[in-house]
Amino acid sequence: MAQATSTKERPAAQPVRKPLGRGVAWPVAFYRSAVGKKWVMAVTGLMLLGFVLVHMIGNLKLYLSRQDINLYGEALRDLGGHLVPHTSLLWLLRGGIVVALVLHLHSAVTLTRLNSRARPDKYQAPRDYIAANFASRTMRYSGVLIAFYLLFHLADLTWGNANPDFVRGDPYNNLVYSFQRVPVAILYAVANVALGVHLLHGVWSVFQSLGINNPRFNRARRLLAQGVVAVIVVGNVSFPIAVQAGIVDLECPHTDPVAPCEAAAASAR
């Protein structure tokens, strides 16, 4: 009957993931860890944020004229001028964005799955959250919504599959055509609000994940997030509203996209 030690099983926590393993190349080891993934999410999130911000500012040219925004589009394709093949730098940028997006999504999905393994039995009574807000708790939903919206956005204004009146090289009119459809205008507005909600937590969170913090600036981080979100959401949502309100309207469609409208119309005649 005597035992040297206890033999009965005690409850023991099981690991929720495989060991990270030492000795592998450091970027791999780093990305395998959840802290590393959060760091990657923060960096890629910053890249995507940069893209969104530049994209929105560029689109403000909508309010100047058709020629301005179409020339802006052409300038993007012509980045690097004659030093590099046409559109090559743009493709490089696009490639970077795609890689960032893929990494952002991959880390999000793996971390979400890890987190659900970390609490297999949910609380049976309702939780009463104090700090966690709507934005932070809906990141995965706002993220998915934004991903689907992004696909539609590309099909609508880049590839043209979702836009019957699509004309390559004339983003101005493509956009106006698209936003004149009421459901599309609503979709754009809603998706951009979701983007705002996502960024509200995301921008604040970047500093935390990258470890760039100083208690003195913690309040400023919240304000910064709110400011960035306000700028992006107001800018982006203004486009469908402007089209619906008739402030922005079609300008000489089916003419040379980068010529001044009168001249283009004349030459078309």
Add this chain to the structure above:
Amino acid sequence: MSEKMHMELKVWRQAGPGQPGRFVTYDAPGVSPDMSFLEMLDLVNERLVEDGEEPFAFDHDCREGICGSCGLMINGQAHGPERATATCQLHMRKFSDGDQVTVEPWRAAAFPVIKDLAVDRSTLDRIVEAGGYITVATGSAPDANLIPIPKPVADASMDAAACIGCGACVAACPNGAAQLFTSAKLQHLNLLPQGQAERWDRTISMVEEMESFFGSCTNHGECEEACPKSISIDFIALLNRDYVRAQLKQRRLAGQSFP
């Protein structure tokens, strides 16, 4: 001094590890507002014994908010509604007569339920065993005043060291992450001059041990609100920064047996 209150208590009962559990409702009259929450549970348990029903299990010990034994999910909040207060220091005057109070154990894969409201938190000890110490053999220490430590550094280290290891941060975290605990244990030592020699190895070891059992931090900040010592999530940011730096150092020292 004050009127007795009549509470309704919904308590999670579970016979043992891995067994199904359920909420059982108990009527709790005659609760004094001056009682601590745990004394209220004692009262209900003592009546259960009188009625021949087995009392429910819950961990507790010092009852002055420092040992970290107690920890209950009360009405959906870790350690209940009062900020910066462990369950044992929560008093019934924070509730109103007639309230229904729901009590649940901490829930996380890393904290298996032992019985009723008691859970096993040994995984937190494992994180410390992985590297949460400064290697100094007894007797080998130099004079205590040999290394001056700037007061702000000592204070910041103490802020982190105040952690009582109750696990409320894990319980409160929507992801079941132990980042606040780990960062507090880590930064307590990483901030001090004495902790520098093992800083990078400690960081990697403790983070990896943590990640084997817990979820990831998504910066909700719920842990800081639940923490009975109000430990700041700024320490999590410091952990994140040290982890990246530790990985870079490891790269630089590749070829050496690090460190």
Add this chain to the structure above:
Amino acid sequence: MTLDSRIPPGPIAEKWDSHRFSMKLVNPSNKRRFEIIIVGSGLAGASAAATLGELGYRVKVVTFHDSPRRAHSIAAQGGINAAKNYPNDGDSIHRLFYDTVKGGDYRSREANVHRLAQVSLNIIDQCVAQGVPFAREYGGLLDNRSFGGAQVSRTFYARGQTGQQLLLGAYQAMARQIALGNVELHNRTEMLELVVKDGRTAGIVCRDLITGEVFSLSAHAVVLATGGYGNVFYLSTNAKNSNVTSIWRAARQGAYFANPCYTQIHPTCIPASDDFQSKLTLMSESLRNDGRIWVPERGDDDRVAGQIPEGDRDYYLERRYPAFGNLVPRDVASRASKREVDAGRGVGPMKNGVYLDFADAISRLGAPVIEERYGNLFQMYERITGEDPYKTPMRIYPAVHYTMGGLWVDYNLMSNLPGLFVLGEANFSDHGANRLGASALMQGLADGYFVIPYTIGDYLAPLLGEKPVPSDDSAFAAAETSVHDRVSALLSTNGTKSVDHFHRALGKVLWDNCGMGRTEQSLDKALSEIPAIREEFHRDVRVLGDGESFNQSLEKAGRVADYLEFAELMCLDARHRKESCGGHFREEYQTEEGEALRDDENFAYVAAWEWLGVGREPTLHKESLEFESVQLATRSYK
């Protein structure tokens, strides 16, 4: 059996050095052949485990906590003394030694106390190197404060959480040894029997608190570091699970229990608010620096504190001790409060406290100064009582806080049972009849870091080559059977009353009769009531659930059963000691001014009791105390 304290010869300051040289050593490569069991993971246990593991011994640590870091050392607030003399205010090893002997009312063993003062220096070095974030000056060097009426500043502290930080340091050092495999941790495991075979300590029998399994651990030596027995009073500042079981089980196997009547009462605790109060909370004594203690002149004064005019208040400490006033030592202040409450002048809903009033200090210094000094204490008070001490006076009352008595040990910290070592609050050795503030942490760490690592080798060295008694030996089997029998007896009694009912009844008898003031009559009364409670307990206790799983009522029942035996010994000791000293105040023996009256002629000895069985008179063994370096004198605080 005679008590050999094994105090080394020579001048007091050289005893420890010469003893270290004369002790036998275990060769480093032979250390791994020795197994040591440590029970308890507080300051003493954890520091011993870390150090012995580091040295290469194979160590097993047993704790009933879920994590070793939860041991009650963690709750110590004030600080830790060390004779570093950093403030250059005249401190020295000899002064710390002298203060401790005097503070202990000349009932401690000089040689042990001197060693304690010597190693106090190493403790601070060790803790700082481990990363304990002690408070610092702006220059980056360590800060000191004076504590408990000491005339020098020798107390190191980490905010109000010194015990926590020191314990974490020891726990982390032990965690390292656990990771290295030198220390094996048995958490949520309770020691329920000590096993002695052929005159040597062979091991312990434990119960796994989660699975209920009873099993044995054997070793070459057993170290008990399981703290004090203050919870015998039911209400104390100890943690709820603190208990006497492990040292009482050892006493039942023949270890002598020394000076059980020495209990320390702390004057500034928050009084109980109702009958369901489960424990008392201590507030730092520093409050008495600015607070004034008073009660209403008339016991039936129902006015709230603020409406009682000065003329109707009795500032009894200031009146009776004009020189020291509110700053008289712990025991004097405690007894004075008890006198007022017993006379019916207590305040609060249960008339069980006295006022500690800051109104004068606030009007003199302003609320911000008071907040800076005591903000966290005021907050704690408000959290617990719901009253704002800035507006209404605090209510305070003394509570049991520390027990100086414990198992008898020699200079090597070994009990009279060979191979059984006792550290920290669990032994009797260093504090005499009264412990000075900030000395408990010092003793726990001294024993664990700097004493046991040397002295245990002296015991083990001759045992080289001998295997520990196997854990399937008949001695272990018999002990396991006795544990099983006890567990099933408790579970099958199936009476009508809860365990707490009996614990509260015992606590009340002790507090009323063997508390702050004791008399021959009160102790006779207690000694006649305790066996009755014990008998009723074993007849009528109700412990539900089973022994095969986590069962907190069962754990508690076992501990209360042991208290019910131990309490009798405590009262016997108190009755036999016909003098007043330190924490032991016999009302028959006091000066005309109401101060403790020692009887050095007849009682300058350690009373070590040999337990012979329930209902049998224990045998008293005396170790007489020789004072070579310190002159015996009477304390006076007038």
